[in-house]
Amino acid sequence: MGSYFLFFPFILLLAAIGYGQGAYASSRATYYGSPDCKGTPTGACGYGEYGRTVNNGEVTGVSRLYRNGSGCGACYQVRCQIRTHCREEGVKVVVTDYGEGDRTDFILSTQGYSKLARPNMAEELFAYGVVDVEYNRVPCRYGRRLMLKVHEYSNYPHYLALVPLYNEGFSDITAMYIWQDGMGWRPMRRAFGTVFDIPNPPKEPLLIRVQYNVQTEVKSADITNAIPEDWEVGVAYDTHVQIN
Structure with a gap:
């Protein structure tokens, strides 16, 4: 995921995303590599080490959802559409970076991408490189103060x-x-x-x-x-x- 500080005049898409009320949107997701499978400390949100380890390293870079940086820290439930390979519940990820891929809204850490898969199916899922997903914004829950x-x-x-x-x-x-x-x-x-x-x-x-x-x-x-x-x-x- 690159640390690109690009600013775009996005129209708010949050109403369509659904705010955790069951309304999922369709997109695509891929992953990026890191030595420990977690995030990167050089992400565009400016989080540093927090952006690498928060949510157990299950983090993502986004493009449209970056929203000039105001989308940093948002949480999304992402579900893979390859039913034979992917868990029904998918994975909850935190936005910590900006990144663009092949028509993807999500560039997941390998830790997050692997959680899309059913048991013993992660290697096969990684072989796809890019997968169709559906996503929904969900509340972040850390159990601690700002x-x-x-x-x-x-x-x-x-x-x-x-x-x-x-x-x-x-x-x-x-x-x-x-x-x-x-x-x-x-x-x-x-x-x-x-x-x-x-x-x-x-x-x-x-x-x-x-x-x-x-x-x-x-x-x-x-x-x-x-x-x-x-x-x-x-x-x-x-x-x-x-x-x-």
Whole structure:
């Protein structure tokens, strides 16, 4: 899966996808290789190691469903259409990257692709290379609170980039803001994927507003004092909240 930061004016397809209500859409899926069969730390969503190991490495790159990065972190149930080779329930995967294949919406990790197959049928399924699938968006369930990781591109105290992790339910994070006295809510830029950044952040514990969509409803949540004044690059901070 390539780390291509390409931005497209997609029309929201979520209503057609069905949000876990039984409405499956048809597509195609393939896989990419990695030494341990999991994801890649260089994915376009900006997740780093999280994008390699989350959901036991059962992750995927997507094309249309990437949605300018707001599709990062979404969960999908993907079912292979070769009934003789594939499990009926398919596999639940998390979007951690952008990628295009041969008319495919999903480029699965080998760990995820193998879970499409019936017992002892994975090798035969891999031989197909590309398979017809149907997919449906389903809620993410981690059983933990939302984390905000300080991305490695950050440079204390002059430049801050944040990556939300463990976002549950059907919510898509679409914007982030930081409060600054005398200026109000300063919008953060979506740098790429799901990485939001801002130059010269306030030199105090940060008050952050996360804006997110649940289906067609726009919501927001204010996160107080999760990111300390002396924040550190690479650290994931517990927000003590969960949005869904």
